[in-house]
Amino acid sequence: MRKAFQEELATINEELIRIAELVAAALEQAGQAFQSSDTELAQEVIAADARIDFLQHELDERSIDVLALEGPVASDLRLVVGALRMSTSLERMGDLARHVAQLVRLRFPSDVVPASIRPTFDELIEIDTRIARDLVELLSSRDLEVAKRIATANVRVNELHASVFQAIAAEGWNESASTSVDVALASRYFERFADHGVSVARKVTYLVSGDWEPQTAGL
Amino acid sequence: MRKAFQEELATINEELIRIAELVAAALEQAGQAFQSSDTELAQEVIAADARIDFLQHELDERSIDVLALEGPVASDLRLVVGALRMSTSLERMGDLARHVAQLVRLRFPSDVVPASIRPTFDELIEIDTRIARDLVELLSSRDLEVAKRIATANVRVNELHASVFQAIAAEGWNESASTSVDVALASRYFERFADHGVSVARKVTYLVSGDWEPQTAGL
Numbered sequence: 001m002r003k004a005f006q007e008e009l010a011t012i013n014e015e016l017i018r019i020a021e022l023v024a025a026a027l028e029q030a031g032q033a034f035q036s037s038d039t040e041l042a043q044e045v046i047a048a049d050a051r052i053d054f055l056q057h058e059l060d061e062r063s064i065d066v067l068a069l070e071g072p073v074a075s076d077l078r079l080v081v082g083a084l085r086m087s088t089s090l091e092r093m094g095d096l097a098r099h100v101a102q103l104v105r106l107r108f109p110s111d112v113v114p115a116s117i118r119p120t121f122d123e124l125i126e127i128d129t130r131i132a133r134d135l136v137e138l139l140s141s142r143d144l145e146v147a148k149r150i151a152t153a154n155v156r157v158n159e160l161h162a163s164v165f166q167a168i169a170a171e172g173w174n175e176s177a178s179t180s181v182d183v184a185l186a187s188r189y190f191e192r193f194a195d196h197g198v199s200v201a202r203k204v205t206y207l208v209s210g211d212w213e214p215q216t217a218g219l
Numbered sequence: 220m221r222k223a224f225q226e227e228l229a230t231i232n233e234e235l236i237r238i239a240e241l242v243a244a245a246l247e248q249a250g251q252a253f254q255s256s257d258t259e260l261a262q263e264v265i266a267a268d269a270r271i272d273f274l275q276h277e278l279d280e281r282s283i284d285v286l287a288l289e290g291p292v293a294s295d296l297r298l299v300v301g302a303l304r305m306s307t308s309l310e311r312m313g314d315l316a317r318h319v320a321q322l323v324r325l326r327f328p329s330d331v332v333p334a335s336i337r338p339t340f341d342e343l344i345e346i347d348t349r350i351a352r353d354l355v356e357l358l359s360s361r362d363l364e365v366a367k368r369i370a371t372a373n374v375r376v377n378e379l380h381a382s383v384f385q386a387i388a389a390e391g392w393n394e395s396a397s398t399s400v401d402v403a404l405a406s407r408y409f410e411r412f413a414d415h416g417v418s419v420a421r422k423v424t425y426l427v428s429g430d431w432e433p434q435t436a437g438l
Contacts, residue, residue, distance in 0.1 A: 068296050071292075073290075077283065088304070088307065168396045177394060178388045178399075180397075180400050181400055181402075183400075184404065185407070188404070
């Protein structure tokens, strides 16, 4: 019985990693679609999100079965409850990648954002991609240095997100209302994506150390 | 032991209802602050959100303790896991009410949205307030007619949210980029609030009936 239980826990973690991998692929592809106004790639991201939702649902059912059949306590219990919560965040990250892809499809053949603000979005996409890949590594290795790296990356995402709103409010901004709204929403999607990434990283940190670690590396 | 367990379940439900009450009050006050550009009221909403976060954390810890100490199975287990998930949605609804209040404070002494689109927001606020109050009733009564009412109300919220984006893209829209972004974000906050409300309503439906009910009443 005990061995089967440890196997169940391992399976739950493998499924979490699998979902995180799909989320990382979705964000990376959504970013590429966004950068090249590639509506076919965007469509793939949108279609793939259903798979993430399905796997999340499956993982949740498995977790609830483990709770029912094994009645885990202490750290094992927190692991299962943690998986339930992390899967919710990961599923939401998949939704956000899909939202980005939907914007690409909606505005095609135009780009979603004007050239003047593209560098900011290039950096947002680069950092979000790194956060998504780091999450896969963190769930695999439980190396808390990776969790700190994610929290630190998120600080930069917040700065970039704020700078987007400053750009929209600035004198030289001459874009239409609709474009401005697209820019703000896209920025918010990337910002929320990173935020959910931090949320997963904090849960792993808690499971490993029993403490909510300081949210950022450095000072 | 059995009696204590039933008491624990009752306490968990009472705490959920308490959080839902605070969320309903927060949304109602955020809506009022939004409509009258009342920065003091907005500040109250922002401050009160910490209380919701605290209660959610407390409820989650209690739920995990119940899982550890009682090892519930079947419908009791689903009730506890359901509470964990509903509290997450309710906490997020509190955040969204806070986001609305933050917009009010940020734009004061101006209104967040121009007069031309106020009727749409008045209706959004009215419906969201009703949804929030209905959630309290649903958690108390477990009356699935209330769950259907929430799902039906959400359909209208989605229509209103879409109409906001149409208005921004229309010929006659002459607002600044910043104002347009505020309008879009505020609309999104109200839309997400209703969406989380539906999510809670569906979980109650599932707990009561074992089925995910059709999401809307009527045809």
